Amino acid sequence: MKIGQATIKDIARELNVSSSTVSRALKDYPGISDETKRKVKELAEKLNYRPNAIALSLRKSRSYTIGVIIPEVVHFFFSTVISGIEEVAYSRGYNVILTQTNEKLAREKSSIETMLSNQIDGFLVSYSKETEDFEHFSKLLDQGFPIVFFDRVPAIPNAINVMVDDYKGAFDAVTHLIHQGYERIAHLAGPKSLMISKERERGYRDALANHGMEINPEYIIECPVGTDDESQRITKDLFQNLEQKPDAFFANNDMAAVGAMLACKAMGLRIPEDVGIVGFSNWQFCSMIDPSLSSVAQPGFNMGAKATEILLDIIEKKIEASEIELPVTLDTELLVRKSSVRLKS
Amino acid sequence: MKIGQATIKDIARELNVSSSTVSRALKDYPGISDETKRKVKELAEKLNYRPNAIALSLRKSRSYTIGVIIPEVVHFFFSTVISGIEEVAYSRGYNVILTQTNEKLAREKSSIETMLSNQIDGFLVSYSKETEDFEHFSKLLDQGFPIVFFDRVPAIPNAINVMVDDYKGAFDAVTHLIHQGYERIAHLAGPKSLMISKERERGYRDALANHGMEINPEYIIECPVGTDDESQRITKDLFQNLEQKPDAFFANNDMAAVGAMLACKAMGLRIPEDVGIVGFSNWQFCSMIDPSLSSVAQPGFNMGAKATEILLDIIEKKIEASEIELPVTLDTELLVRKSSVRLKS
């Protein structure tokens, strides 16, 4: 036995047959005698033969590998998405190549190049915060290269976008706060540059309007960074500066919600009695903090799974990219916990 | 221009030279006229030529891809490790193929097979909870295949293991609890199958012994799953069944610590006054819960980065596997927060 992996040739030589015979025998092609098949398979087993996927890729111009480009792995939401991607890809026999952009456009571009060099069959992309021009994507789309965007999706022609219904998630959350009797609901908003932030704010506004409540611009504060520290500071400022103190917060994300909660507690306010809070994303810690944090759950795993299914269907030509109903929108779910419930039901 | 990617042949044909010339020109080999180089590069640029990494892999029997096998992506610690892996791999020109085992041995094995088929250059592994026999790894190690284990590392010959100093982390944590005057310190232990669990328990035991404190077997409870639900239940049972109630918990991980905290609060016990708690891993939520949770921080990013550096050094034969000082151990850091401090300093 030679060094390294056994190949079809090795088997062929040892059995005094041609490599085509071995190839066919291994795949149970018709027209190979049972005797030969048996011998080939036996030896393959013995030599621990393993097909060389690289050679196959070269031959078929297909790598059975998809590339995933995300801003950051260390982000609960994205890690759930990856998990969904990985599940579906694995079950359908695909590999997943992963790169994170760290929110850098340059890295996004270079990762794309590398992956294309590696003959990946398609992309799953959530683009970086720096990305404002989508030329590098639309060029590929125009060539018919399979790409599915998720969460952070571009407004360009032919893009297949998988996203959650941020508007409805926000609308539901604020409606819930209203039903709980909160009357001065503030919104800790996200960066205006992302569509998801705008959609959540729109949901907030519409929920208020829908109940005949006034929209107070002072109650809408942008939290560009999105950390709990930031929103703690912002919340404190808000209570100091405003005549009419808010009695509830709907936050663009859970970190911001936690910041608001900590700030309120520090000011001696009780949650949910004095102040109600709802976050967005349903990070793991929501159920672990005290009081537990109500939040709008985003189906990260499903989003990853769904995006991957669509991508693989396109790659395998089970569906035409053009016949997908766009955009693909997944439902959020409002998880009501203690931080926002003050009425007995 | 033909469909799909331009190849060296396309360039060669168009320029009426041989493909070898093109190949050499692109790589600035000596013995190619500047004129030719210029023309080749120009056309390559124009045709948007991109080398086919698959063909290269086949030729060189090297894929410049490493395989990462981890239990779960949705796990703060692992996601930081991945981040570190990805950073180093990217900067050194390697791709990262990722699979999660979901703690299943069967999946671990099949992922290995798939990756080997894909001719990856080496593995980074943190094995599943089901894995008790390391035959599938040692077989590869014996063949000289590069593998670096991290976090969950096996006790087998020749394995290169990158881990944190779990023993010292645990020792420090428990010592801190003792210094805070806690006297009946329980340990929510991890699955016995993992070395990290055993090391942490050893640190716990030695810290107690070191202060002349008795080790009560009833205070050491295994939490096989490691969720907060599980440890809530376990903590409640403990308080019901034991004559001598514990007054502190050192948990094998943060989730378990949170469970203990919630259970104690539910029983009306104050933290840290009545019960002190220290977790392990320093998940993001530690600073967000109330009271904030003391925890032993593991350098996840560094661990991923370090493991990758070693792996790539071995792959590139910059070092011999045998000359690495084993095991590679990274320091933990005890982050003292409110959950374990009841003495004025």
Next chain:
DNA sequence: TTGTAGGCGTTATCAT
């Protein structure tokens, strides 16, 4: 039922 030959894209080796 089996073998032969060519090719996927690239590069190393040996000519010219």
Next chain:
DNA sequence: ATGATAACGCCTACAA
């Protein structure tokens, strides 16, 4: 300074 050829491992149309 450049070309021809073979090889990496596999598959498949065609031949026998």
